[in-house]
Amino acid sequence: MSVSYPKFATKLKRLYHLIIIRPLSVMNKPKYLSRPAFLLLFLFSSLFTGLNLKAQDGKALFQTNCASCHALNKKLTGPALAGLEDRGPWSDRKKLYAWIRNPAGFAKTDAYSAALIKEYGVLMTGFNALTDGEIDAIVTYINTPPPAGTPASGAAAPAEAPEDNSFLFGILALVLGVVALILLQINSNLKKLADHKVGIERAEPVPFWKNKAYIATATILLFLIGGYFTIQGAIGLGRQTNYQPEQPIYYSHKVHAGINQVNCLYCHGGAMEGKHANIPSVNVCMNCHMAINEYKGPELVREDGSKVDGTAEIQKLYKYAGWDPAVNKYTAEGKPIEWIKIHNLPDHVYFNHSQHTKAGGVQCQTCHGPIQEMGEVYQFSNLSMGWCINCHRETSVKFKDNGFYSMYEKFHNDIKAGKMDSVTVEKIGGTECQKCHY
8 A cells, every 4th residue: 555654754743743842842831732632633633644644545546436447558448547648638637637527528628538438438437526636646556567476457367455554544543542641641740740849739630531621522522423424324324336246146247248249138128118127037048048058268256266167057047947958948847036136226216227228328337337347246336316416417418319309499409509519417407306206
């Protein structure tokens, strides 16, 4: 993990000055910082230090935000990112920031990015939450060659999960907190000795468990921390990003949709014409697997590294279908495969596949990620309300040669007159509550 050690050292020096040097220098003065004030200064300093270290971790940021669609030296859903500053307008960081945060808006004024969208057939998701410093950290990671012997991002070697040092930062903050409390107590004792030396008698200090300032500070901190985690838990309730259940049969979209180029609509026929992208029945699978009873493709590996016997998985299909490959006919009663649903929306949310795929021309990968590269399918997007609304605000509707939008005469006339170059989903009511909620 890449850590900004010079900044960390600078903050530690400042913390040392606040906790040790300054209390000793003002020990004999009537005005000095109280212990709760020192404690708050320490906690905020530790918090900001941890946040700074995490923000500058380019590798973790890349793995979290970019790796699902991009590799360093290999094309995936999007282009390879190595040497990105030598291509197009990306040597200008301001333009790069604008593109990453609002791809749809930037592509309207930049021919290179518009050509990228046309070439790959997918509009990149905007990352409004990334700061300039975080984007710079990602670019630094992209521009830093991996050590010799280390597979580049997107290579055949299994991708490692981004390293998370939050627990270590928490332990460090706890240890430093204990040290700060000890130093504060030392500061108090030294002041007491100094006062006694000049003849000033001080009353015995109130124990910390009875000190109102300590109690108030602790209560406020607990309230803030508890409130933060409560809000985060409530926001994340029902979200299933990266949800990847083990299915009754190991079905690889990488083999079917990727290597063998099976069209998505062959299995999910309702995705273009209906509200739901239906799960195929067993007989749809058997259309091919009556003849294909042995797997001879690339090695299949689960997320945990265990190998999968593709031929044995086909035999599971035969059991569900009641098919006997020895005599090439159905010899038993078939039963449906109990696939586990992955992409779930709340009951009060209305979603129509055909409205997005047929009318809107949205590609499968926009919501489902690089589905053609997945072994076992997982939920790529968080499918939250904010995620959907941002997409509606930024995505342009395909008005040209699209009869579904012929009713919007004013927008057609404005486009012809040059008053506007495109219409977003928001402009045709895509952010109105009743569009998605009954």
